[in-house]
């Protein structure tokens with residue numbers, strides 16, 4: 117089968133579009149014919165081995181040689197112990213643990229797969245898992261957004277931000293989206309009430325206080341984030357620098373405690389099963405998935421560069437013919 121392979125960390129040029137053996141499903145696995153794979157910031161990070169946490173399990177060389185984790189496709193074959201799926205079923209999954217989506221076929225544990233609801237296209241189903249889990253857990257489960265609250269989403273023009281803006285608006289919040297200048301209009305179209313270009317304005321110094329800050333690109337200090345929180349407010353670190361992650365883990369539980377402010381890591385429970393409420397909202401047309409650009413499997417390097425250089429508004433999807 118065709119796949120996009122790499123064996124060393126580096127820029128998109130280290131990727132090769134080549135022939136590899138088609139995998140065979142184990143007893144509890146399903147062989148999926150991949151139709152669409154959406155890109156996540158995690159693909160870009162694990163390609164380059166930056167930040168350092170992306171090298172977990174492979175400090176010097178990548179642990180997995182085929183990237184791509186949010187897949188949608190059709191069941192091709194099932195292992196002997198698989199009971200829930202059969203050939204022809206349309207399914208999607210987040211396979212961040214094992215990766216392998218940038219290929220014509222991939223083996224997925226039965227428990228990781230979810231059926232695509234009728235009427236949902238492969239590219240939309242592939243868009244939801246990781247970005248949707250971050251948004252759902254950040255805004256609803258951990259963020260617990262209530263009507264009238266001030267919510268700021270940093271990195272709101274990307275995949276998870278796209279869903280997070282819409283969920284926060286549905287829950288009645290006043291939403292501020294922060295991203296680069298190219299994405300300001302896009303964030304408005306998703307419903308953001310206020311938008312900030314992060315290269316021109318530091319949202320921790322604009323004199324406003326937020327009840328929830330969901331940050332997928334956190335690079336400032338924990339004290340700056342504390343300053344931007346209203347009493348009782350919470351800051352959730354999703355992604356960003358390792359320095360900031362360590363600060364959140366070490367000083368997060370201490371600073372701001374007196375005023376009830378909280379700085380925490382959002383440890384996202386990944387998996388297609390966890391995004392069922394969002395899938396339902398997408399299916400009903402209440403939440404929109406914006407696929408900015410589609411690329412062919414052979415164009416994965418260009419697709420990753422497009423995402424990594426910060427041009428993508430919403431999701432970027434690789435369509436596997």
Ligand SMILES: NC(=O)c1ccc[n+]([C@@H]2O[C@H](COP(=O)([O-])OP(=O)(O)OC[C@H]3O[C@@H](n4cnc5c(N)ncnc54)[C@H](OP(=O)(O)O)[C@@H]3O)[C@@H](O)[C@H]2O)c1
Pocket residue numbers: 156157158161246247250270271272273274275276277294295296299314332333335353354355356381382383384385423424425426427428430
């Ligand atoms: N905590 C967990 O359990 C967990 C689980 C899975 C994934 N993650 C992390 O979650 C993040 C997922 O983000 P995503 O999929 O939404 O990524 P994405 O689609 O690439 O979106 C990230 C957005 O942030 C913007 N951005 C970058 N630097 C910024 C800055 N300094 N200020 C404001 N915006 C900035 C990017 O645009 P520009 O680059 O153009 O600025 C982009 O629009 C990744 O870092 C991933 O590692 C965390």
